[in-house]
Amino acid sequence: MKKLKFTDLLITIMIGVVFGVLMKFWDDLYTVVKPIMPVARQLLYGMWFMVGPFAFLLLRKPGTAFIASIAGASLSAFAGHGIEVLMYGFAQGLAAELLFAAFRYRRYSILIAGLAGVASCLASFGLDLIYGYAALETWALIVKYGLRAISAFIFTGIFAVFIVKALEATGVTSLIRPVDKKEYTMLDQ
Amino acid sequence: MQRVFNWFTPKRETWLFRVNPALKFIVFFAFLIITLVNQSLPFAISQAILYGILFYIFSGYSLKKLLLLSIPLVISFLSTGLTMLLFGKGETVLWQWGLLKISEESIQHALLLGSKSLSFGFVGFTFILTIQPVLFFYAMMQQFRLPSKYAYSFIAAFRLIPAVTEELQIRRNALKVRNIQFSKGFRGIYERLQSYTVPLFAQSIRRAQRIAVAMEAKQYQMGAARTYYYPTRYTGVDMVFLLVMICSLSSAFLLSIYR
Amino acid sequence: MNNISVTDLRLKFPGEDALVFKDLSFSVQSGEKVLMLGPSGCGKSTLLQVLSGIIPNSIELPMKATSIQLPDSWGFVFQDPDTQFCMTYVDEELAFVLENLQVQREEMAPRIEEVLKRVDLHLIDAHTPINEMSQGMKQRLALASVLLLEPDVLFLDEPSALLDPEGTQQIWTSIKEATADKTVIIVEHKIDLIADWVDRVVLFNDHGVILADGSPADIFANFQEELKRYGIWYPGVWEEYKTSDAFQLMMLNRQVVSSQEKIHIEDFHGYRGLVEKISAKHATVQAGDWITIVGENGSGKSTLLLSLMQLLRTNGVYEVNGVAIVWKKKKRQLPKGLSLVFQNPELQFVTNSITEELTVSLHGMPKADADMYAKELMRLFNLPDSVSRHPYQLSTGQKRRLSVATALTPSTDILLLDEPTFGQDARNTFAILEKLEQLRTKGMTILMVTHDTEIVENFATAVWTVVDGVVHTANGVGGAKSV
Numbered sequence: 001m002k003k004l005k006f007t008d009l010l011i012t013i014m015i016g017v018v019f020g021v022l023m024k025f026w027d028d029l030y031t032v033v034k035p036i037m038p039v040a041r042q043l044l045y046g047m048w049f050m051v052g053p054f055a056f057l058l059l060r061k062p063g064t065a066f067i068a069s070i071a072g073a074s075l076s077a078f079a080g081h082g083i084e085v086l087m088y089g090f091a092q093g094l095a096a097e098l099l100f101a102a103f104r105y106r107r108y109s110i111l112i113a114g115l116a117g118v119a120s121c122l123a124s125f126g127l128d129l130i131y132g133y134a135a136l137e138t139w140a141l142i143v144k145y146g147l148r149a150i151s152a153f154i155f156t157g158i159f160a161v162f163i164v165k166a167l168e169a170t171g172v173t174s175l176i177r178p179v180d181k182k183e184y185t186m187l188d189q
Numbered sequence: 190m191q192r193v194f195n196w197f198t199p200k201r202e203t204w205l206f207r208v209n210p211a212l213k214f215i216v217f218f219a220f221l222i223i224t225l226v227n228q229s230l231p232f233a234i235s236q237a238i239l240y241g242i243l244f245y246i247f248s249g250y251s252l253k254k255l256l257l258l259s260i261p262l263v264i265s266f267l268s269t270g271l272t273m274l275l276f277g278k279g280e281t282v283l284w285q286w287g288l289l290k291i292s293e294e295s296i297q298h299a300l301l302l303g304s305k306s307l308s309f310g311f312v313g314f315t316f317i318l319t320i321q322p323v324l325f326f327y328a329m330m331q332q333f334r335l336p337s338k339y340a341y342s343f344i345a346a347f348r349l350i351p352a353v354t355e356e357l358q359i360r361r362n363a364l365k366v367r368n369i370q371f372s373k374g375f376r377g378i379y380e381r382l383q384s385y386t387v388p389l390f391a392q393s394i395r396r397a398q399r400i401a402v403a404m405e406a407k408q409y410q411m412g413a414a415r416t417y418y419y420p421t422r423y424t425g426v427d428m429v430f431l432l433v434m435i436c437s438l439s440s441a442f443l444l445s446i447y448r
Numbered sequence: 449m450n451n452i453s454v455t456d457l458r459l460k461f462p463g464e465d466a467l468v469f470k471d472l473s474f475s476v477q478s479g480e481k482v483l484m485l486g487p488s489g490c491g492k493s494t495l496l497q498v499l500s501g502i503i504p505n506s507i508e509l510p511m512k513a514t515s516i517q518l519p520d521s522w523g524f525v526f527q528d529p530d531t532q533f534c535m536t537y538v539d540e541e542l543a544f545v546l547e548n549l550q551v552q553r554e555e556m557a558p559r560i561e562e563v564l565k566r567v568d569l570h571l572i573d574a575h576t577p578i579n580e581m582s583q584g585m586k587q588r589l590a591l592a593s594v595l596l597l598e599p600d601v602l603f604l605d606e607p608s609a610l611l612d613p614e615g616t617q618q619i620w621t622s623i624k625e626a627t628a629d630k631t632v633i634i635v636e637h638k639i640d641l642i643a644d645w646v647d648r649v650v651l652f653n654d655h656g657v658i659l660a661d662g663s664p665a666d667i668f669a670n671f672q673e674e675l676k677r678y679g680i681w682y683p684g685v686w687e688e689y690k691t692s693d694a695f696q697l698m699m700l701n702r703q704v705v706s707s708q709e710k711i712h713i714e715d716f717h718g719y720r721g722l723v724e725k726i727s728a729k730h731a732t733v734q735a736g737d738w739i740t741i742v743g744e745n746g747s748g749k750s751t752l753l754l755s756l757m758q759l760l761r762t763n764g765v766y767e768v769n770g771v772a773i774v775w776k777k778k779k780r781q782l783p784k785g786l787s788l789v790f791q792n793p794e795l796q797f798v799t800n801s802i803t804e805e806l807t808v809s810l811h812g813m814p815k816a817d818a819d820m821y822a823k824e825l826m827r828l829f830n831l832p833d834s835v836s837r838h839p840y841q842l843s844t845g846q847k848r849r850l851s852v853a854t855a856l857t858p859s860t861d862i863l864l865l866d867e868p869t870f871g872q873d874a875r876n877t878f879a880i881l882e883k884l885e886q887l888r889t890k891g892m893t894i895l896m897v898t899h900d901t902e903i904v905e906n907f908a909t910a911v912w913t914v915v916d917g918v919v920h921t922a923n924g925v926g927g928a929k930s931v
């Protein structure tokens with residue numbers, strides 16, 4: 001696996017920042033849904049875990065999930081969510097990164113990406129626990145974080161993988177991923 | 190010096206503006222961690238009051254803007270508090286209706302959570318309102334040895350935000366004009382996500398790549414020594430800031446013990 | 449200082465079958481000034497990036513070469529002025545370069561001031577947002593950063609494409625002064641000012657093969673045939689074109705098309721934010737007019753077109769086809785029949801492929817017809833016939849032509865064009881102009897921003913001059929052939 005070049009780094013951070021902007025818009029939707037439909041609200045929560053796994057699926061290089069997650073959180077912080085989101089960005093990014101690392105950064109499937117999302121969800125649960133959010137009745141706790149984990153899987157697994165596929169179709173990924181060996185052999189025509 | 194959004198222009202620049210932004214960040218961040226791990230209600234409340242003073246009196250913004258910013262704070266206070274109040278664990282039940290249950294413990298917990306989220310909001314906003322991103326990154330490089338590759342990547346990416354939001358708007362209009370309908374449920378969410386994000390990411394990635402290339406063409410090298418256009422250093426204000434913050438936190442702590 | 453060379457270079461883009469270069473060998477002696485000439489899309493920009501090491505160090509492309517020798521210290525002016533800055537303000541951007549060179553902070557401000565003078569970029573305050581500058585001003589800034597670097601080798605990819613005539617002169621004077629003993633490798637279509645200065649001219653055909661390589665005198669005297677065949681600019685190309693049958697025939701048919709009034713303007717103002725940036729007292733445009741809009745960089749030409757398109761806030765009397773247009777903030781409707789080609793072609797693209805881009809606004813046309821229509825335009829504008837290629841994966845000249853082609857929809861009767869011919873080789877320039885003229889004789893109205901005096905003299909029916917945000921109309925003047 002290759003180290004991050006400066007171009008990779010800037011692109012990773014850019015992805016994080018774009019996600020930050022998207023999340024700002026998402027937040028509007030989320031705030032509307034929040035009070036009226038607690039279930040739907042948890043199901044939409046997965047968006048917050050998407051940035052890290054998405055960046056990794058796109059660039060396929062170590063470190064991208066973690067860095068993009070922090071970048072996304074920083075933008076959210078600057079856009080008015082407050083710097084505490086940095087802690088969440090840090091923990092969630094780290095969890096996703098570790099999961100990809102556990103598979104030696106070689107697996108890009110729905111399952112692995114989805115698991116990375118669930119890992120992020122677990123990490124944020126850990127922070128919530130310390131914070132005190134988790135002192136709910138056990139049933140409420142299970143419903144809340146269960147739905148959240150499902151949503152994490154759907155967003156980071158299914159949605160992220162499909163969006164990356166759609167991006168591949170636009171040719172942009174060929175600029176940023178390591179070039180296929182096959183392409184080099186095509187030079188000998 | 191540009192702020193991320195133009196709206197963030199203060200009425201007057203208080204002493205908080207002159208504190209070294211990197212120091213301010215570290216101190217505020219440390220305070221947030223204290224808030225995070227604290228489980229004592231009185232301490233949480235006195236912290237919220239302390240940070241409230243910082244936010245309302247020393248951020249230098251007009252009352253109108255501050256009140257506007259308070260709206261999300263109040264909402265998050267209520268929503269975190271209410272969930273905990275109604276669904277929280279507790280033995281001494283005061284009121285129950287089906288699954289909803291209010292107990293003494295859940296009231297305590299709700300107040301604790303509410304104060305914590307207020308503190309988070311106050312500190313977070315005070316920080317954002319009193320720094321300038323570019324200077325913040327310059328300070329992080331000079332005072333805390335943040336590698337320049339991260340600092341400039343952030344600066345460059347932040348610079349592109351207006352273009353990103355603009356594109357998002359254009360996309361929104363275009364989808365409206367062409368009367369595109371989305372399906373219902375998760376499928377619809379995916380369609381929506383996809384039609385907004387794909388062009389946006391394709392564009393942003395290309396742009397980011399070209400800018401990175403241009404930066405390297407300007408002889409930027411990761412890890413190389415460099416000088417800085419904006420000097421950022423520690424001054425007397427920083428001492429004052431540290432003292433004030435430590436004193437107020439300790440007094441908040443003492444107050445919460447010897448009520 | 450070392451030489452630059454590459455032997456047996458092979459290079460392609462991922463996902464494409466054809467090679468951009470096949471066994472290309474090329475070298476430059478230290479201190480040489482080299483001009484690369486070739487048709488649009490032949491690979492000039494790509495080659496510059498290989499010679500500087502950007503490919504493959506920063507952008508990985510499938511390539512190989514038996515040997516390659518890169519420069520140690522180099523600077524690069526890129527073709528697109530919108531994506532080469534990383535900071536928000538002019539002074540910060542230039543300071544970024546100085547920081548990289550580890551210049552002491554006290555020296556920075558004077559050096560920034562000095563270099564801005566050298567590229568003739570006059571700002572009230574160097575702390576000006578880059579976003580708020582015109583394209584030509586950005587190009588000057590790009591050059592300023594490179595001059596600050598003082599590199600041994602300069603790669604210039606069309607550094608004057610967007611500059612006004614005076615600015616072009618100025619820029620080349622400063623480049624010549626600054627680089628007397630340096631290596632300079634230039635790609636440029638506007639060659640009048642440098643044809644005598646360079647030591648060497650290298651001629652490419654449209655497949656990235658070197659046709660000829662020699663002194664300017666030699667090339668321009670002995671390779672006329674090739675220059676013409678591949679449609680490359682050379683001194684005197686316009687004179688020749690003007691004697692051609694195609695041009696003569698066109699000029700014979702230059703009658704006034706109609707006297708129907710298309711646009712009427714009275715006391716019209718356009719704003720960027722709260723600041724008024726353009727104003728016009730009185731102007732009218734008739735069907736079949738071809739109005740060229742000229743003026744210095746930053747004078748407000750693009751602002752005028754954006755205002756007419758209602759993309760900026762405006763007020764005053766403005767009628768299109770007799771319909772009064774009133775600016776609305778919400779639920780804005782763009783004036784009917786008007787079509788705008790942005791100065792930056794990338795702003796034009798909304799879809800993911802070339803064909804889609806050309807057919808997306810042909811509402812109601814059957815698919816087969818639409819595809820035919822797209823094919824025809826692609827042939828006319830010399831665009832690569834690739835099904836899956838994204839509009840961004842084109843050379844700058846090709847992007848420009850595609851963006852012009854997208855505006856030529858059947859429902860358009862007034863065309864607003866912002867420098868539609870910049871970065872074009874001779875053949876494509878004439879192709880665009882001839883297509884526009886053909887549309888004009890059928891009643892199309894054209895308002896076109898350009899810096900090219902030949903176009904103004906030979907094609908305009910009227911010239912508007914923009915000076916410091918004020919439009920001066922002088923119907924008939926300069927538009928020699930308006931009968």
Ligand SMILES: Nc1ncnc2c1ncn2[C@@H]1O[C@H](COP(=O)(O)OP(=O)(O)OP(=O)(O)O)[C@@H](O)[C@H]1O
Binds near residue numbers: 461488489490494
């Ligand atoms: N990302 C890409 N993917 C596939 N093909 C590409 C890509 N970028 C450029 N090309 C093709 O490679 C060829 C060379 O492009 P290049 O930009 O080097 O041309 P150029 O000679 O600089 O042209 P111009 O004068 O128009 O700027 C062009 O035919 C272009 O269509």
Ligand SMILES: Nc1ncnc2c1ncn2[C@@H]1O[C@H](COP(=O)(O)OP(=O)(O)OP(=O)(O)O)[C@@H](O)[C@H]1O
Binds near residue numbers: 610743746748751
């Ligand atoms: N986005 C913007 N915000 C504010 N001011 C702007 C913006 N874009 C351009 N300007 C200013 O408006 C004036 C006119 O700019 P405009 O782009 O219309 O010039 P132009 O005549 O098209 O120049 P060029 O030949 O370089 O393209 C300039 O002074 C420029 O600094």
Ligand SMILES: [Mg+2]
Binds near residue numbers: 492493
């Ligand atoms: Mg080019």
Ligand SMILES: [Mg+2]
Binds near residue numbers: 583750751791
């Ligand atoms: Mg312009």
